[in-house]
Amino acid sequence: MNTLIRWLVLRGFRLKKGYFSFAFFIAVLGVIVGVAALIVVNAVMTGFQDAIKERLLSSNADIIVMKRSGSFYKYEYAERKISEIPHVVGTEEFLYVPVMATSTDVSAATSASIRGCNPDKEPLVTDLPKKLILGDWELFKSSKNGVVIGKILADTLGVTLGDEITVFSPIGRKTPFGIIPRSTKFIVVGIFEAGMYQFDSSLILAHIDAVRKKFGFGDVVTGIMVKLDNPEHAKEVEKKIEEVLGEDYIAQDWISLNKSLFSALKLEKLAMFLILTLIVIVASFNISSLLMMTVNSRAREIAILKAVGALDSFILKLFILRGLFIGVVGTVIGEVIGISVSLLGEKYKLFPLPPDVYYIDHLPFKLHIFDCLVAALAAILISVLATVYPARKAARTDPVKVLRMGES
Numbered sequence: 001m002n003t004l005i006r007w008l009v010l011r012g013f014r015l016k017k018g019y020f021s022f023a024f025f026i027a028v029l030g031v032i033v034g035v036a037a038l039i040v041v042n043a044v045m046t047g048f049q050d051a052i053k054e055r056l057l058s059s060n061a062d063i064i065v066m067k068r069s070g071s072f073y074k075y076e077y078a079e080r081k082i083s084e085i086p087h088v089v090g091t092e093e094f095l096y097v098p099v100m101a102t103s104t105d106v107s108a109a110t111s112a113s114i115r116g117c118n119p120d121k122e123p124l125v126t127d128l129p130k131k132l133i134l135g136d137w138e139l140f141k142s143s144k145n146g147v148v149i150g151k152i153l154a155d156t157l158g159v160t161l162g163d164e165i166t167v168f169s170p171i172g173r174k175t176p177f178g179i180i181p182r183s184t185k186f187i188v189v190g191i192f193e194a195g196m197y198q199f200d201s202s203l204i205l206a207h208i209d210a211v212r213k214k215f216g217f218g219d220v221v222t223g224i225m226v227k228l229d230n231p232e233h234a235k236e237v238e239k240k241i242e243e244v245l246g247e248d249y250i251a252q253d254w255i256s257l258n259k260s261l262f263s264a265l266k267l268e269k270l271a272m273f274l275i276l277t278l279i280v281i282v283a284s285f286n287i288s289s290l291l292m293m294t295v296n297s298r299a300r301e302i303a304i305l306k307a308v309g310a311l312d313s314f315i316l317k318l319f320i321l322r323g324l325f326i327g328v329v330g331t332v333i334g335e336v337i338g339i340s341v342s343l344l345g346e347k348y349k350l351f352p353l354p355p356d357v358y359y360i361d362h363l364p365f366k367l368h369i370f371d372c373l374v375a376a377l378a379a380i381l382i383s384v385l386a387t388v389y390p391a392r393k394a395a396r397t398d399p400v401k402v403l404r405m406g407e408s
Helices: 003-011 021-058 075-083 138-143 151-157 208-215 231-245 259-297 298-305 312-347 371-384 388-395 400-405
Strands: 062-068 087-100 109-117 131-137 147-151 164-175 180-193 204-207 222-226 249-251
Touching: 021 087, 021 259, 021 312, 021 371, 062 231, 075 087, 075 222, 075 231, 087 151, 109 151, 109 208, 131 138, 138 147, 138 180, 147 151, 151 180, 180 204, 180 208, 204 208, 222 231, 231 249, 259 298, 259 312, 259 371, 259 388, 298 312, 298 400, 312 371, 312 388
Parallel strands: 109 204, 147 180
Antiparallel strands: 062 222, 062 249, 087 109, 087 164, 087 222, 131 180, 147 204, 164 180
């Protein structure tokens, strides 16, 4: 940018009875608010998505392997073959049984699910052993009739450590009088809080051998849980598992198992981005109005420039650069404010939330450079587009007509 254009661009915002400086301030402020809002909201949406992902993966496996049909026997062989695949750091067989759980107070009953697990392998696959708020995992390992249940489920049943719960399974046993549902009793030896409602409200962990014995299962499993060194390798490892085990087996990664949840979060983030972009678009109206007033108030100066040889392209460039200047100033300040709010909000937990409602104690912020760049580019692009009509109107100024009107 040469010295003449720079001087003319800045001169367009010089004080004229305070009006143009105020209009310039409002135009810049609109861009600042729009950019800052975009960054903060995107950081919050990304923070929520990452928080849900973290809690989901800490309480469940990265990949679940099951048989497409029939009973899952010979799971030791499948588990051994899976363990040899790169990025796999842990495997565990499991047996899933839907049940109805009650306590000594029969009126307190709720649907739940028992997951028969291997207590020695569970810490290699999930973080549930670390999320115990009552009880001890070592006690669970040594207590064959003990179970570990979610906090919300414990509150619903009104039980605590040492209490007895009764579970009823729809997988009944055949008798001369028909199929009778199986029922069995367990002792609560641990209570966990995973931070995910679906686990805290319905999951019961029990020894897989105890589940087999009490519900009449043989040496069979529902599937194999697989833990990876990095969840982002899930798709790659999923394909490898199906290649190694053959077409009789199916592997589902954490993305596929929770596809609807993460699709909804992505759609919500996109919707919020589009809605908040409207703030920048409204700010662009201020830019366009400011430049239109500049064209009208400085029509004589534009006419003089054209009279001394300034080309239409020069006038066009001059007004586009004025709009770009507003956009850049507003974007830079908005980026600084948005990034600062996000960083400080996460570091000092400035926005607390009730953990019994949201399962997190503060509003999470997670900045991504890509989101910051998109917000900046969108704001600058919209600011430049807002200058097109005023710039073309200025470029089409007829110097003869304007100067004659000035003389009269």
